[in-house]
Amino acid sequence: xxxxxxxxxxxxxxxxxxxxxxxxxxxxxxxxxxSLIGHSPGSASDxxxxxxxxxxxxxxxxxxxxxxxxxxxxxxxxVVRRGDDAAGESPFTRLTVEVFDGxxxxxxxxxxxxxLPIPLIDYLRFPERTVSKLRLTGLGEGASIRELELxxxxxxxxx
Numbered sequence: 603x604x605x606x607x608x609x610x611x612x613x614x615x616x617x618x619x620x621x622x623x624x625x626x627x628x629x630x631x632x633x634x635x636x637s638l639i640g641h642s643p644g645s646a647s648d649x650x651x652x653x654x655x656x657x658x659x660x661x662x663x664x665x666x667x668x669x670x671x672x673x674x675x676x677x678x679x680x681v682v683r684r685g686d687d688a689a690g691e692s693p694f695t696r697l698t699v700e701v702f703d704g705x706x707x708x709x710x711x712x713x714x715x716x717x718l719p720i721p722l723i724d725y726l727r728f729p730e731r732t733v734s735k736l737r738l739t740g741l742g743e744g745a746s747i748r749e750l751e752l753x754x755x756x757x758x759x760x761x
Contacts (some may be wrong), residue, residue, distance in 0.1 A: 656685070680736075698738070711726050
């Protein structure tokens, strides 16, 4: 079994010291269908895991969170870091990622089966797309997003 230090060293060798990626979500304007008081849409892309966005109570399954940019960006990977409710559980069982093509919203990818919670960290990879708006839909009451990360390149495979 590898020690903690050996595992970190192996990971650094895998991704290399120059593997820094720009989180495109940090440069986006975040908006939402609604927000729980004190948990604004910008909390989902502020770079902090100590804050989160959540839809307002009673919002139902029609809630959405949108990121938009002044100029189009190229994307290939979305990392969704979900939150838990007060009991440490998540009713967050499904989400759909959509992009706006200038005419209408189009489904890019979906995650979750509607019964089990999505992972605490959900890596969604897709073919390269140039977008000016991206949104997550199907977020029901109790869903919370600690952080969204959006990248133009994919995470290297793990060892």
